[in-house]
Amino acid sequence: MSTITLQIVVNGKTHTVEADPATPLLYVLRDHLQLNGPRFGCGLAQCGSCTVLMDGNAIRSCSIPVQAVTETEITTLEGIAQDAESLHPVQQAFVEEQAAQCGYCLNGAIMAAVALLRRNPDPNDEEIRNDLHGILCRCGAQARMIRAIKKVKG
Amino acid sequence: MIPQTRRNFIKTAGSLTIGFSLGGIPLFPGVFSCSGEIPDTTRSSSSVNAWLEILPNGNLRVFTGKIEIGQGIRTAIAQVAAEELNMDMEKIEVVLADTDRTPNESYTSGSRSIESSAMSVRHAAAYARQKLLDLAAKRLNTSTDDLWIKNGKVGHKNDKKTVSFNDILGGHQIEDEVNLEVQLKPRADRKVIGKPVPRQDIYDMAAAAPVFVHNLRFPDMVHARVVRPPAYQANLKEADETALLQQFPKLLKVVRNGSFLGVISKDEYTSIRAQEFLKENTTWTVSEKLPDIKDGGLPEYLKSLPAKDETVVDKGNISKANADTSWIKASYFKPYIMHGAIGPSCAVGLYEADQLYIWTHSQGVYPLRETLSGMLNMPMENIHVKGVPGSGCYGHNGADDVTADVALLARAYPGKHVRLQWSRHDEHAWEPYGSAMILEPKARLSNSGKITHWEYDLWSDTHSTRPGGNPGRLLPAWYLDKPMTDNSDGYFGGASRNAEPYYRIPNQQVHTHFFHGPLRISALRGLGAYANIFAIESFMDELAEQAGKDPYDFRLMHLDDPRAKEVVEKLHKLTSTTSHPEGTGLGIAFSRYKNNAAYCAIAARVAVKDDNDIQLQKMWAVIDAGETINPDGLKNQTEGGMIQSASWTLKEEVTFNTQHITSRDWNSYPIFRFDEVPEVEVIIIDRPEAPPLGAGEAAQGPAAAAVANAVYHTCGKRVRRLPVNKYIKM
Structure with missing residues (x-):
């Protein structure tokens, strides 16, 4: 393993990091940039806990090497709101609906919803369910999350 | 980072601390009894007995021996305290399970946190209200009946004069215990209990605040991984450490103790790669295999095992009817199922100057401390276990095990915070399941x-x-x-x-x-x-x-x-x-x-x-x-x-x-x-x-x-x- 210097754009800022280019993006975001939004859940692209946006599309940061994102713009949960004091409408709706229990999967659900609403501002129930297929929640908070996402489109 | 003790916080100003007499008669069922799952063997060793503390600025700090695992206990506990002391929710801080700070409430289990912990806090808060009103009445030379209490102040109903809690306490640090005569606020006056108060922690999580044990970061923290055996009963014969260090020269430490094998690195991904490398470059002897069960054959196999039989209910007369053939019968089967936390178990440990500091999402910080003391052969008072929320666990999953991993690794690598998060395979294959x-x-x-x-x-x-x-x-x-x-x-x-x-x-x-x-x-x-x-x-x-x-x-x-x-x-x-x-x-x-x-x-x-x-x-x-x-x-x-x-x-x-x-x-x-x-x-x-x-x-x-x-x-x-x-x- 050898490290190289890489530049990545995260939440609108360019960061220079020293890392093995094969390092999954998730560890760079969490350990180098100290971000809390994306979380390790499986490392296998099965659960969605690590979801971030790459040029606006939801991707699994646990399964993409950092060197593959140097030409893109990455957005994490920390970067979706307009400013540090406010929440994105999806975040706001999740808080209003109290759409979480333990909240470990919350990052994935919110990021997947942000990406979905960007492509489809008025998704129906089925489209929401199908689109969030890749996000696992073990507490059973999905029913509330669906309500929250519908609220945003309304 | 040395955790501050409760007593350090209250050195300079007045405070009122309310506990329960450990020898006293339980006020309501459950407070001092076992968790409902296993006998509470550790409670009596506790010397930390405060449930509630009035702070000099009029704010309230509440101590619970329970941990937040997504059930919203932090909010419910703040609500009952807010109710009894007429305080805004924002003025209440809830301290979760911590062997240096909170009462010993054994395990957060059996749906008992409201019945036991929240009700203890409610009685302590009601008692604090009575105590503060008594002190204020003396100071204002009036009767408690003429006083109101709200948001850290006590006032007279007939004039505008108010006194703050700080004035009332007058720089004294008062420690008291709840007695049996405590009166809860009457039902008609309740304003917070029974209301859908939103959970602040859901806001924090949605806003990407560092809520979880997984998010703890300390200066110079290092990352560890453990190489699990290929089977429950297995011994490590050989681990190729030379090849490992050739491949990963920056590894800080390889920890081997019998068949326990772990790696520590500054960089998390290096530890993960080293763990994967060792999985391929170790040899093990498996001493006992699992039974060979054909698909669908588990119920028959389990029924064939030696069993301890007991009759736990016997009412009326069953034996007389047993000869009769008119019974309706059925046989049902439930397989082994898993907790399946979305976030694999995680813990942080620091071993420094003979003291072990642990951050864990275990459901029982006190019992875990006692168990770690036995595993490490270390005095219990040198181990400090702090509860930090984790991924929902729904019972006893890998939380205690990953903490034990970290305790072993931190002791082998003193002076640095050691963080370990299990892999998905670790969690799925090694957590303890719910029985078939x-x-x-x-x-x-x-x-x-x-x-x-x-x-x-x-x-x-x-x-x-x-x-x-x-x-x-x-x-x-x-x-x-x-x-x-x-x-x-x-x-x-x-x-x-x-x-x-x-x-x-x-x-x-x-x-x-x-x-x-x-x-x-x-x-x-x-x-x-x-x-x-x-x-x-x-x-x-x-x-x-x-x-x-x-x-x-x-x-x-x-x-x-x-x-x-x-x-x-x-x-x-x-x-x-x-x-x-x-x-x-x-x-x-x-x-x-x-x-x-x-x-x-x-x-x-x-x-x-x-x-x-x-x-x-x-x-x-x-x-x-x-x-x-x-x-x-x-x-x-x-x-x-x-x-x-x-x-x-x-x-x-x-x-x-x-x-x-x-x-x-x-x-x-x-x-x-x-x-x-x-x-x-x-x-x-x-x-x-x-x-x-x-x-x-x-x-x-x-x-x-x-x-x-x-x-x-x-x-x-x-x-x-x-x-x-x-x-x-x-």
Whole structure:
């Protein structure tokens, strides 16, 4: 393993990091940039806990090497709101609906919803369910999350 | 970072600290008794006894020995304190389980945090109110009847004069204990209890604040990984450390103790790569294989194991009727299922100057400290365990084990914070599962369709092997140079939770048969209640049909408790006033959790397609948990309980081969995904006059039976074996 210097754009800022280019993006975001939004859940692209946006599309940061994102713009949960004091409408709706229990999967659900609403501002129930297929929640908070996402489109 | 002790905070200004006399008479059931799962062996060693502290700025700090695991306990506890002291929620800080700061409340388990911890805080807050009013009355030379108290101030009703808590305390640090005469605020005056106060931690999580133990970061923190054996019973013969260090020259440390093998690195990904490398470059001897069981053969295998038999219920006269052949019989099976936390277990440890500091999402910081003390042969007072929220665990998962891993690694690498998060494979293959169970009810009906005789046999492994001071229950301790093993039985009693039906049946026997099965097992949400209620309530559906009765009427015929009847009747009204699409069927079930906690009746509606594909469309619950502290919290727990239980029931089964567990990720152990989740609706029957009852596990059992009964009423196939999706096709 050898490290190289890489530049990545995260939440609108360019960061220079020293890392093995094969390092999954998730560890760079969490350990180098100290971000809390994306979380390790499986490392296998099965659960969605690590979801971030790459040029606006939801991707699994646990399964993409950092060197593959140097030409893109990455957005994490920390970067979706307009400013540090406010929440994105999806975040706001999740808080209003109290759409979480333990909240470990919350990052994935919110990021997947942000990406979905960007492509489809008025998704129906089925489209929401199908689109969030890749996000696992073990507490059973999905029913509330669906309500929250519908609220945003309304 | 050395954790501050409570006493350091209050050096300079006045304060009022309220505790309970440990030798005193319990004010209400549960406060000082065991967790309901295993005997509380550690409580008496506690010297930290404060539940509540009035701070100089008029704010309030509340101490709970419980941990937040997504159940919203932090909010509920703040609500009861806010109520009794008339304070805004923002002025209340809740300190979670911490061996240096909070009372010892053993485990956060058994749906008991409201019943015990929140009620302790409520009484301490009510007592603090009385105490502050007394002190203020003396100072203002008036009677307490003329005073009001709100947000850290006390004032006179007839003039504008107010005094702050700080004035009242006058720089004194007062420590007091709750006595028996404490008066709670009357029901009519309550403004916060019973309100759907939103959880601040949900805002924090949505806003990406560092809420979890997984988010802890310390200066110069290092990352570790542990290489688990290929089987439960295995010894490490050889690990190629030379090749490892050639490949990863920047590794800080390789820790080997017997067959326990770990790596530590500055960079997390390096530790992960080193862990993967070692998996391929170590040799092990497997000393004991798992049994070779053909597909579908698990119930027969488990029944063939030696068992410890006991009759736990014996009412009326069963033996006289036994010769009769008119018994209706059925046999049900529930497989091993897993907790399956979405975030694999994680802990941080620091060993410095003979002291070990631990950050963990364990459900029991005090029992864990005692157990670590045994594993490490270290005095308990040198170990400091702080509870930090983790991913939802739903029982005893890998939380204690990963902490034991970290304790071993931190001691081998002193002076730095060592962080370890398990891999998905670690979590799936090494957590302790909920036991498989076989349930065999039989019953006789009278001519009028009433149950006259009931006999129930259950086969199960233990339902709790929480550490509880026994180092042999910590996974890494099995593999140390001097291995520690556990030959005790654990908490078999959990198997018979809800084994006795809550119905009036004159002649009844319940027999338990305890085996030691092949897999590692421990407490999973509801313990035996999930499988017992699945079996009993499925069987009630079978009996109702035999008796020619409607499933609602049949249950009501056998219920005496008016609160039980009310949840069933309310559910009946709800489902009969809803229109259901053509081709769907309804199933219902009822139980009172533990036969002494929350009442819950659940209905499920399914559609079954030609190829036996089950679509679970909607679930309804009516729940009575006594006085509701936070109705939205109770709804959230009940909605989630139904969805999780439906996932267990339809999809889940831990599989294994002769080597080890083969359910190793979310593909080999699938759970509900978004497109499979039903709509849910929860109705609460609030009883402000009654004590609050544990509710977090109340939905698990009835949800299972409601789904199974709905399948039968839709397609005519009786579900006797879980998971439904697999066995309905066989």
